[in-house]
Amino acid sequence: MEKLIKAIEQLKREKNAVILGHYYQQGEIQDIADYVGDSLALAQWAARTEADIIVMCGVHFMGETAKVLCPDKKVLVPDMAAGCSLADSCPADRFEQFIKEHPGHTVISYVNTTAAVKALTDVVVTSTNARQIVESFPKDEKIIFGPDRNLGNYINSVTGRNMLLWDGACHVHEQFSVEKLVEIKRQHPEALVLAHPECKSVVLKLADVVGSTAALLKYAVAHPEKTYIVATESGILHEMRKKCPDTTFIPAPPADSTCACNECSYMRLNTLQKLYDCLLNESPEITVDAAVAEKAVRPIKRMLEISAKLYL
Ligand code: 13P
Ligand code: SF4
Numbered sequence: 001m002e003k004l005i006k007a008i009e010q011l012k013r014e015k016n017a018v019i020l021g022h023y024y025q026q027g028e029i030q031d032i033a034d035y036v037g038d039s040l041a042l043a044q045w046a047a048r049t050e051a052d053i054i055v056m057c058g059v060h061f062m063g064e065t066a067k068v069l070c071p072d073k074k075v076l077v078p079d080m081a082a083g084c085s086l087a088d089s090c091p092a093d094r095f096e097q098f099i100k101e102h103p104g105h106t107v108i109s110y111v112n113t114t115a116a117v118k119a120l121t122d123v124v125v126t127s128t129n130a131r132q133i134v135e136s137f138p139k140d141e142k143i144i145f146g147p148d149r150n151l152g153n154y155i156n157s158v159t160g161r162n163m164l165l166w167d168g169a170c171h172v173h174e175q176f177s178v179e180k181l182v183e184i185k186r187q188h189p190e191a192l193v194l195a196h197p198e199c200k201s202v203v204l205k206l207a208d209v210v211g212s213t214a215a216l217l218k219y220a221v222a223h224p225e226k227t228y229i230v231a232t233e234s235g236i237l238h239e240m241r242k243k244c245p246d247t248t249f250i251p252a253p254p255a256d257s258t259c260a261c262n263e264c265s266y267m268r269l270n271t272l273q274k275l276y277d278c279l280l281n282e283s284p285e286i287t288v289d290a291a292v293a294e295k296a297v298r299p300i301k302r303m304l305e306i307s308a309k310l311y312l
Pocket of ligand 2: 083085086087173265266
């Protein structure tokens with residue numbers, strides 16, 4: 001593995017590439033990445049990098065967002081099959097029809113969407129800035145929110161809005177078992193539950209803190225003396241344990257598995273070897289249709305402007 005890591009670092013220097021990694025990537029990819037972050041941070045870093053090549057160690061829509069923001073750069077993903085069940089739950093043609101059926105609405109889309117869906121959107125959000133962006137609209141604004149019904153329901157509940165929701169979900173976050181979570185809470189009565197807003201409302205009701213991957217990490221770093229049960233993809237535990245080595249983090253388990261962790265099969269397709277291969281071959285490369293990109297860039301930039309004070 002040492003040899004592979006050195007070879008990746010050398011290729012990265014030779015090709016003036018930057019490696020961006022999401023918190024759900026395997027630990028060794030997070031360790032080699034130049035920047036590790038949530039969806040918002042990845043978009044921000046992509047927008048400001050001076051590298052010639054962006055290697056997006058995440059899933060396809062993250063690569064697309066980077067490509068839309070940086071059309072002149074080469075954007076690579078280690079495995080082109082790294083998709084997203086949430087993005088897949090919202091095909092652009094059906095979303096367009098939904099928008100037509102509900103005229104007069106502002107369209108807010110979660111970043112976990114294809115560029116084609118973003119092209120139909122007024123403003124993009126991530127789980128870090130969704131509440132802030134929804135609240136930036138007047139209380140009586142008619143809003144369509146897609147594709148995640150759980151995030152949409154959560155934002156409706158904390159803002160008192162009544163956004164019209166697309167009926168999509170992430171197969172990983174829908175999987176958490178309330179029964180198993182209650183049992184872990186019984187075994188660790190002192191533990192706090194950290195949950196991502198893509199989880200079902202029954203799970204969020206059991207949570208002490210609801211937030212994006214970055215928000216959950218931030219909370220744990222600010223309160224390292226606690227014990228945490230973490231209801232999101234278990235890759236985040238890598239950075240949590242790195243930042244808080246003396247804190248106990250327990251992954252919340254999925255319902256239909258004997259495995260204790262809940263992993264995103266798409267995120268985990270990327271490996272160090274594939275990262276090396278993609279840098280060497282400069283492939284697979286993300287492409288976005290120019291007409292789609294021209295429309296999709298506006299709602300992404302609008303999001304970056306509204307949330308400019310977050311992170312960078
Ligand atoms: P964040 O990294 O924005 O919290 O999103 C989680 C996720 O599911 C990414 O696919
Ligand atoms: Fe998509 Fe869910 Fe995987 Fe995130 S965890 S990339 S939302 S399938």
